[in-house]
Structure formats: structure tokens, C-alpha cells
Amino acid sequence: MDVCVIGGSRHFGRRLIGELRDSGAAVTVVNRGSAPAPPGVTHLLADRDDEAALTSALGGRRFDVVIDQVCYTPVQAAVAARVFAGRTRRYVLTSTVEVYAELGRPGGPPLPEGAVDPSAGSYDLELPWADAQFLEDHYGEGKRQAEALLVQEGPFGVATVRTAHVLGGDDFTGRLAHYVGRIEQGRPVVVHPEPQPASFVHEPEIARFLAWAAAAEFTGPVNAASQGALDVRELCAAIGRATGREPRLTGGPDADLSPFSFDRCYAMDTGRAARLGFGFSAVADWLPYVIKEATAR
Template sequence: MRLLVLGGTQLLGSAVVRTALDSGWEVTTLTRGRHGTPPPPVDARFGDRTTAAGLDELGDDEWDVCIDTSGFVPTYVRLGAQRLAGRVGRYVFVSTVNVYPDWPEKPLGPDSPVSDCPPDAGPDDGDYGYLKSGCERAVLESFPDSTTINRSGLIFGPQDNIARVSWWVDRVAAGGEVLAPGRPDQPLALIDSRDMATWMLTAPPGAFNVNSRAGTQTFDSLLTTARDVTGSDARFTWVDDGVLRDAGVEPWTEMPLWLPEAGHAWDMGVAGAYETGLRIRPLAESLADVWEWVREHGLPTGEGAERATEQEKRLTRAREREILDNL
């Protein structure tokens, strides 16, 4: 099988490349070359997918599957999809649950409404989720019967370039008293990039919410599993949401994964993905691999990290200690 990956060097893209190679696929990537080079024997091509000249690097080759991990702007996604029409058997587009305007206020089901962004929208025509919905439409124009839309939840794993889950693993590994936000039973729903990659290689056409099942993970299971796999002496002090708000802690960015008014953020209908082959590995396996990666590479920071401003806002140990001392 021949696979084209648009992207291929960051968290999800690299997982797709490694998974496909391990399964015996022939892999081609198109990247800008800003985040390293895919491993051999990948046919690594370099070009800006937002331009016709960049897409020329794909030549006239054909592939069984294209997995698009890097599309964010409809007009650019449309340009690439039109160029690949008739040359790709199935197009997998990595979208997001942010395409649902009711998320996270309402639970997501198969009939939940999606934002109505046009397929020719530009980078300044809306926010992230709105533009992703336009990207979906851009792909469907060229691949009306052979598009798989992956409306992904929160992805983590080795080579995490945003460092939300890995930030927690690193903090727990340092041991001592750890400020744990809100309630131990607060639901989470996270998906290992490698599990998502495996599913995408063989998923059928259609639109799917792709994540772990709601209720199978909690904040407590995340932290205690991180303690187990790192062998730390961490002990958790659970601090009420109101206390953290009063202290001015910024949800999600300063304290990753903490959503004090989460609503149904982690409640998304994923039955379709499971029925078509999605499998989630044990959390301990994922976190052990994350910890191995962090020990070898550290956490991304500053300009080298995706969403660098978010990285720079992470809760410092000094601020954590100040909040705990004031309880």
C-alpha cells in the first residue's frame, strides 16, 4: 500500500509515518522541512502545501491513501485536494471536535451540527474550529465518496509538541507535593497518537469523532498512572476549582487539561470509530512511552514549541508552591 502524508514530522504525523512503515506501507511525505526529516525509507519531499509550486513536489505520483495532518485553512486544503483528485484512493482529513459550535456546552452525537465555513475561506476568515469545518468541505468537493474525516479529541504521545499530558508526566516525575486541580473523578478523554494513526490507515469513508470513550479516564487516573510509570514519590493535593480561580490560575494553558467549566468537553460520541476498528492502548503504556521521550528530549519550550505562548504560561513550581502554602 502506498501512503502520502501531508505533514509527517510532528506528533500525529510522525506517528502515522512510523505506524505505516511498521505495517509495510510505502510512505511519501510532504513537509516544509522545519521540524526535521522523516526516517528512511520514507520518500521525503519538501514544499509548501499552500502554494502550487510547493505541491509540484508531488509530481504526478499516485497513492492508495492520503492522510492530511497539517491542513488548517480551507483555501489551501482545497488547492491540495484538487491537485490530488484522481490520484489518491482515499483521503483522510484530520479535523477536530472544535468544528461543532455546540461543543463543549452539549454532548456530541452523530447528528450534532457542524459549523458552516465555506471551502474557499482564507486564514483570517474565522477561528480554528470554524476553518476546520471549511477544510472538511474542501476535501469533500474533490473526494465526495472517499473522504474519511477524523474529528479528533485531545491527542498525546511521544514527540508531543504541545506538551499538555507530557507536562503532567514531567511534573509528577519530579515528585513531592503536586497541586492537582479540581476533583479526582473529573473525566478526561485522551487518545494516543499511535492509536489514532493505526485507525486512520484502514478507516472507511465517513465522519467520525475519534477519541477514547468518555468515563474511561479521569484526572486521578492520569496522575496516579504517571506516578506509577515514573516511580516518583508524588503526593497529590486536590485543590478546589474556586480556589484556583481566585488565585488567578488560567485554565488549560497555565494548568494543562484543567477545565473548571468543562461542560461536556470530554463527552463525545465515539461509537462509530470503535465500530470501525479504533482501539485504545492502556494508559500506563502510553504514559511510560511519553516519560521515556521526555527523559530523552525534555519538554518543548519557547520558539521551538508549537503554540509557544501556551508553553510559556505553564504553572511554575514557585507559583504552585505559593498556592499550596496559602490553602
């Protein structure tokens, strides 16, 4: 298999590249060069937002599949649809649970892929996607619109992997560290009065899933999450057991809420992944290890 990975310079992206390379795939990594690519892969330097530069860097290369780790807007998706037309038969977009933002409800069921249908979604290329603050404030919407544009306009088969909150590894987001640090120091953790469950996935498992999806044939969205959603109280309790400290949970203004506290169900239904043949592990199997890893830093 000949695979192109766009991005992949940090967190589970680097592990994904290693998974693909070690499976025998020929891997080409395209990024701006902010970090060196792992050994054993082809590294092309290009800004994926610069259509001419990306086209030039790719030259005459063709791929069995493209895995896009850093597509956040419909504008970026439109560039990819044009540049990779005729270069690949399959495109895997790394998407996010955030496409379901505001769709869950307190006490509601896990969210299935059909809750957001990219084949019927709209997109607006004229919104200020180049503005960093706008993009940050509309992260989930940007991913929704990127999915919609690729599915509707991409001249190749498109699969969108909606990734749960990733824990473990070199997590640059600092979200788990927020909890570990506060609980170890005896500081309060601000949560909703009735926090709702969310889905999580282990860093090596999402890398394996993306590598598996690259070699599969399915199209459309698929949820990627370990089994067993947790609410923030359960997460804090697990950290408390690992650190030997009793978590101090408190209420507070929305601006102070901790990052995994949600007032609506944020869990995803992974039935489609199971039907396609991928079985996720249980959160309980790996969470204690991830917490110990975080406390050792």
C-alpha cells in the first residue's frame, strides 16, 4: 500500500506513521517541516494551504490512500479535493467528536454517525476560516464543513474518522494534565452540577484504527472510541485512585469549567466500527496506565 499522510508531526500522528511504515506500507509524509518525519518514510515539505506549493511538492506521485490529519476547514478540504484529484482512489479524513457539539442532551444516548450526515451538510467557503480566533471558536463547525465538502465534491472515496478525546502519549492539549496536576496538588476541579459522559480513546489505539481504516474499503463517517464512556467525576475518581489523593470537585462559572466537563451526553456509538470489523478496547483497560504515565512527568 502506498500512503500519503498530510500532517502527522505530533501526538498520535507520529504513531500512525510508524504503524503504517511497520506494516510494510510505503509512506509519504507531507508537512511544513516543523518536526522531522520518522525514519523510513518519504518527507515532502509543503504548506497544505498553498495549493501551488502542494501540487509542486507532490509532483507526479500517486497513492492508494491519503490520510489527512490536519484538515480543519472547508477551504482546506477544497484544496485537497483539487490537488488529489486523479492521485488517489481513497481519502481518510481525521475528524472529531466535536462535529456532534450541541447535539447531545443530558441523559441522552450515545451519538451515532447519522446524527451528522456529511452527504447532506452545507459548507461556506466565504467564512473567515483564515482567522485563527474564528477557527478556534468554530472548530467543530469547521470539521463538519470539511467533511461535507470532501464527501460531496471529492473525486475519490471518502471516509471520515470521528475521533474521541485522545488520551496518552505526547498529548500537547494538556487536558489530562489539568486534572492530574490539580488533584495531585489538592486544588479544586470545576465541574458541571450534573456532568455527562464523554467518549475517550487511547493514543496507540486511534493510530491503529486510522491505519486499519486506510486499508479498508468503507466510506462515510465512522466513530472511533474505546468502550465505556466516562463523566468527569469518574475520570477524577480514577486519577484519585492512581495518585492517592481525594479529588476536590466544585462548581463555578462556565469560564472555569475543566476541559472534560460536559452538560450534555458526549459519548459516541461505535456500532458501525464493530460491524466493519474493528473492536475497540475498554477504557478501563488502559486508563490507569495513562494516568500513571501522566503523573510521572
